[in-house]
Amino acid sequence: MPTGSVRTQFPLGDRMRANIVWLTTGETGARAPLQQDLRADVCVVGAGIAGMSTAYLLAREGRSVVVLDHGRIAGGETHHTTAHLCNAMDDGFIWLERMHGRDATRLVAESHGAAIARIEAIVADEDIACDFDRVDGYLFEPPGQTTAGLGDELAAARRAGVSVEMVSRAPIDGFDTGACLRFSGQAQLHPLKYLNGLAAAFERLGGRIFCGTHVTEVHGGNEAEVISADGPVVRARAAVVATNAPINNRFALHSRQVPFRTFVIGGIVPRGSVTKALFWDDADPYHYVRLQGAFDPTATTDVLLVGGEDVRVGDVNDDDARYDRLERWARARWPTVGEVPYRWSGQVYEPVDGLAFIGRNPLDSDNIYVATGDSGQGMTHGTIAGMLLTDLICGRKSPWTRTYDPARVRLGAVAAYAKDNLGTAARYAEWLLPGEVQGVDRIPPGEGAVLRRGLQKVAVYKDLQGNVSACSATCPHLGCVVGWNKSQDIWECPCHGSRFDRFGKVVNGPAVDDLASVEAPAGAPKKKRALEPV
Ligand SMILES: Cc1cc2nc3c(=O)[nH]c(=O)nc-3n(C[C@H](O)[C@H](O)[C@H](O)COP(=O)(O)OP(=O)(O)OC[C@H]3O[C@@H](n4cnc5c(N)ncnc54)[C@H](O)[C@@H]3O)c2cc1C
Ligand code: FES
Numbered sequence: 001m002p003t004g005s006v007r008t009q010f011p012l013g014d015r016m017r018a019n020i021v022w023l024t025t026g027e028t029g030a031r032a033p034l035q036q037d038l039r040a041d042v043c044v045v046g047a048g049i050a051g052m053s054t055a056y057l058l059a060r061e062g063r064s065v066v067v068l069d070h071g072r073i074a075g076g077e078t079h080h081t082t083a084h085l086c087n088a089m090d091d092g093f094i095w096l097e098r099m100h101g102r103d104a105t106r107l108v109a110e111s112h113g114a115a116i117a118r119i120e121a122i123v124a125d126e127d128i129a130c131d132f133d134r135v136d137g138y139l140f141e142p143p144g145q146t147t148a149g150l151g152d153e154l155a156a157a158r159r160a161g162v163s164v165e166m167v168s169r170a171p172i173d174g175f176d177t178g179a180c181l182r183f184s185g186q187a188q189l190h191p192l193k194y195l196n197g198l199a200a201a202f203e204r205l206g207g208r209i210f211c212g213t214h215v216t217e218v219h220g221g222n223e224a225e226v227i228s229a230d231g232p233v234v235r236a237r238a239a240v241v242a243t244n245a246p247i248n249n250r251f252a253l254h255s256r257q258v259p260f261r262t263f264v265i266g267g268i269v270p271r272g273s274v275t276k277a278l279f280w281d282d283a284d285p286y287h288y289v290r291l292q293g294a295f296d297p298t299a300t301t302d303v304l305l306v307g308g309e310d311v312r313v314g315d316v317n318d319d320d321a322r323y324d325r326l327e328r329w330a331r332a333r334w335p336t337v338g339e340v341p342y343r344w345s346g347q348v349y350e351p352v353d354g355l356a357f358i359g360r361n362p363l364d365s366d367n368i369y370v371a372t373g374d375s376g377q378g379m380t381h382g383t384i385a386g387m388l389l390t391d392l393i394c395g396r397k398s399p400w401t402r403t404y405d406p407a408r409v410r411l412g413a414v415a416a417y418a419k420d421n422l423g424t425a426a427r428y429a430e431w432l433l434p435g436e437v438q439g440v441d442r443i444p445p446g447e448g449a450v451l452r453r454g455l456q457k458v459a460v461y462k463d464l465q466g467n468v469s470a471c472s473a474t475c476p477h478l479g480c481v482v483g484w485n486k487s488q489d490i491w492e493c494p495c496h497g498s499r500f501d502r503f504g505k506v507v508n509g510p511a512v513d514d515l516a517s518v519e520a521p522a523g524a525p526k527k528k529r530a531l532e533p534v
Pocket of ligand 1: 051068372379508
């Protein structure tokens with residue numbers, strides 16, 4: 001990658017399939033790339049919620065901090081979020097108690113509650129206008145399912161110290177959810193406004209942020225070294241890898257979390273017709289809902305965001321059907337939903353035991369830290385990472401160290417671990433199958449597909465003009481075959497979730513290298529491998 005170019009995370013391809021609500025009223029942040037070697041107390045890789053929260057909190061402790069990102073501030077999964085901020089845990093308290101025990105489950109609830117409170121305090125301290133609001137959250141059962149289990153969940157949530165009660169129905173006009181749980185003290189915000197505010201506050205404290213800086217190696221030791229693809233190196237007492245999927249951990253963590261794709265639609269509703277609250281059901285996969293309003297105080301409408309339809313990355317590529325099902329589900333519950341102009345998807349990592357991995361990188365030097373395993377609660381997990389890693393780096397004890405220890409092994413997770421890794425092993429077997437399509441002429445304009453060429457699998461992209469570009473379909477992380485994601489116009493690896501743009505340039509790890517170049521298939525008009533426009 002030439003010096004100074006910015007990796008456009010999740011670039012929209014020729015057909016603009018995605019439309020993200022936050023980008024209509026906010027933007028991801030750009031900064032200049034790193035051009036010379038630097039020294040700092042701490043180097044943070046990744047300017048999403050986890051990296052920026054850690055950097056900001058360390059800067060408040062007086063540490064000199066450098067942040068490197070190969071894209072833009074909040075340009076990764078953080079701009080895909082729906083930004084529900086909850087201590088109502090999406091895996092459920094009964095499940096968490098079984099997996100981690102009652103004491104640890106209490107610490108989990110405490111840490112997510114503390115994360116919401118910390119965000120609220122930062123918003124106030126730094127005067128960040130980001131639509132932060134405290135709201136109630138409602139959990140209800142899908143139709144036809146007994147509500148008996150809610151009583152047990154209520155008891156487990158209360159044992160965990162969460163403020164929750166059973167109410168006769170959720171405040172949804174015209175749709176009777178039946179009995180449901182109301183969690184108080186949840187919250188929501190506009191993620192891009194928050195992240196830009198956090199970045200500005202960090203810089204006021206003396207912090208430095210460099211975008212367009214692709215990191216390829218992170219080494220620990222007496223002095224940590226963070227090496228960028230273009231050459232400059234940051235040397236620091238400690239390094240934090242907050243790249244969503246750690247780029248410095250080849251296997252230990254990636255075999256304990258599974259990449260899922262989750263989908264969101266945004267529909268226009270008349271202002272006042274939907275209660276401002278968070279909603280979830282207990283379906284499998286579950287739905288998550290919130291209202292985003294006040295883009296324009298004089299407007300007469302708000303946007304209802306409805307997410308769900310999660311699927312393991314690489315299992316199916318039926319995104320349009322998933323958006324359609326979300327829309328039908330939403331209209332059945334909120335008939336005032338009008339036009340649906342927003343739809344997008346993103347990736348989340350589901351750790352086998354439900355909790356993020358935050359702390360010292362396993363099998364590494366003591367001064368290398370990671371934050372990953374965001375699950376559906378990455379906004380609070382990312383903030384917990386900020387608080388916990390700041391404590392560890394400043395030499396303080398944290399009550400949450402063991403709970404989120406990346407080296408932990410939970411006996412209850414062993415079966416899930418074995419099952420998920422069988423699923424991953426099956427993805428390596430892709431090598432034995434024929435390519436997805438027989439020839440370039442079978443690829444619709446604006447799409448990609450994998451072709452077999454002898455023993456090689458080739459990832460071929462055809463633009464709207466019929467120009468074809470090709471790269472190896474072999475993921476440079478551990479060798480799985482990538483697949484085309486037509487909702488985001490990217491190549492994604494079903495094994496551990498690496499993503500690459502249309503031309504094979506790595507957008508997110510664990511891979512750090514691009515897909516290898518190959519010649520375009522014979523007979524196809526060729527397109528030069530090019531950088532995505534910023
Ligand atoms: C559709 C959707 C809805 C969601 N809804 C919610 C919700 O309601 N509530 C909630 O709590 N969570 C939610 N999540 C999860 C949450 O948004 C994410 O977990 C969280 O934003 C991840 O933050 P992060 O900082 O770990 O990663 P990211 O935001 O992805 O940041 C990682 C950064 O690292 C950079 N990077 C990667 N590799 C390199 C490299 N080699 N060199 C330099 N930089 C690199 C990337 O450019 C990126 O900016 C949702 C996620 C999705 C997809
Ligand atoms: S992400 Fe691990 S093999 Fe592709």
